Amino acid sequence: MTNTSLETNPAPLLKVEKLSVSRSGRSIIEDVCLTIDEGEFVGLVGPNGGGKTTFLLTILGILKSRKGTIEIYGQKPASKSILGKIGWVSQSAANIPNNVRITVRELVQLGTLNARNMFWGGGANQYEQVKNAIQMAGLQDVENRDLSQLSGGQRQRAIIARILASKAEFILLDEPLVGIDRESRNSLLKFLDKLCHESQKTILMVSHDIAAIQQTSHRMIYLEEKIRYDGAATCFPDLADLAALRGIQPVHEHNYTENKLYQLENLEEK
């Protein structure tokens, strides 16, 4: 490690430098630089096709970068030594088909698996680990229920509980708020907030829901091929400024006050 001032400024958990990624010949991400420190709650927003999911998959080492470097915990993506430290909730994770019979407990148990203990089904202390994860997610009452009997919010929490059972410290979530109602959304956000502040997890969450991210995360990043905004969530620009950042002149001033998500999508259509 080349970091000389380790005491005052600990090495960032994630360090991305000049990252460019292409998918099927098209450049999705250009020259992205960012660092994430331990304990941060970062919201990643941006339009469809702006590269949010691509960015996450590249960090995970599932997609290869064209240019640039990524370091997680000082290691390359998907290095063996960091595998257990990263948890990933994919966009489709909660879409487990209804014909799959699996209970919350069975699902969470899968989180305790790794390359070393996967034979004969998990480590010795997994019972405690699973129990704690289920408790943290507040799913004790439904732990023996089949996933298809749960609400969208409960399902999403079950998927996150699976990550918690793995003892991951850096949690990446891809659109966890899609398809769940407002009430579940709020309880899920509260849960994530608790994870960050009480369990010292670092969270990077991708979402369309700018309003939701803004009330929970510390820091927001607006990604559309390049990073257009990176800063405190409270200072996230409103839409006219955002459009300027994206190089678009807002055609028409809207008067929506509450739902920024809707505004942004509306803007894209113009």
Place this chain on the structure above:
Amino acid sequence: MGVGSIILKLVAPFLEFIAPVIPGEIFPYFFTMEMFQRALIAALLVTIVAGFLGTFLLIRNLALIGDGLAHVSFGGVAVGVVLGSAGPLWYALLFSIIAAILIHEMQTRELLTGDASIAIFLTGMLALGLVVLRIWGGGITTDIEGYLFGNLLLIDEASLDLICIISIISLFSLSIMYSGLLATTIDPLAAQVQGLPVRAIGLWFSIITASVVVSMVQVVGTLLVTALLVTPAATAQLISRSFRLCLIWTQIFGFISVILGLYFSAELETGSGSMIALVAAVIFASVMIFQSIQRQFIQPTDNIN
């Protein structure tokens, strides 16, 4: 003495012990005569292995892979015969394993869904077999039925040995891979991030599936293997509330199908494989009808959100 004979020796006294209480005129022979005992043991072993495989295959949307690989193996046999091989079965195994791996790869790379790639391999390899036999086969007749429809009642010692060995290997592999396999089946990406060898698990699962299908189809027939791969597992999915229960119910439905199927086939003098498949399908239909009637009249007891 092979594994099959040892198992037969171990189980035979028990079968003979319960034989007196077995109903029917011909059915008790399955418990007393060696030839029938072999059929019974083979059918039960195939059921156990197919049940475990089937539960995973259903989740992976590969229900028809048994049928598909059986036809692929026919193509392999044809090529083997034409090349003058003494053991065309090895060609069948090779072709089926390659096909199973390719089907798996195409599905994980999202090039094709499971059923589409199965259909392509099924028709393509069946056609290859027919064409190859037609052009280079000389006097060999295109006896597809011989390769696709074995007969449960004509199992010799060697076949029973083969089934026993394959069953033991696959049950052992499946039981140690159980958790890893479930994780990769439910969410392959998450499993990969967790550090599980997703690719290796997928490949090994394909190889087991292919070996089971090829070895068992020769002996008990495509119809029975396909039915036992899919139907008990599908019935279990209807009523189970957890994955573990699903595996257990699959075994229970499979066992009932085999015993009832053999009973009816013996008493009504029909083909044993087809009767077992029919019973399995009837059980599925009854459970489904019963369940939908129950849903109609009984309100769900708990409303979640």
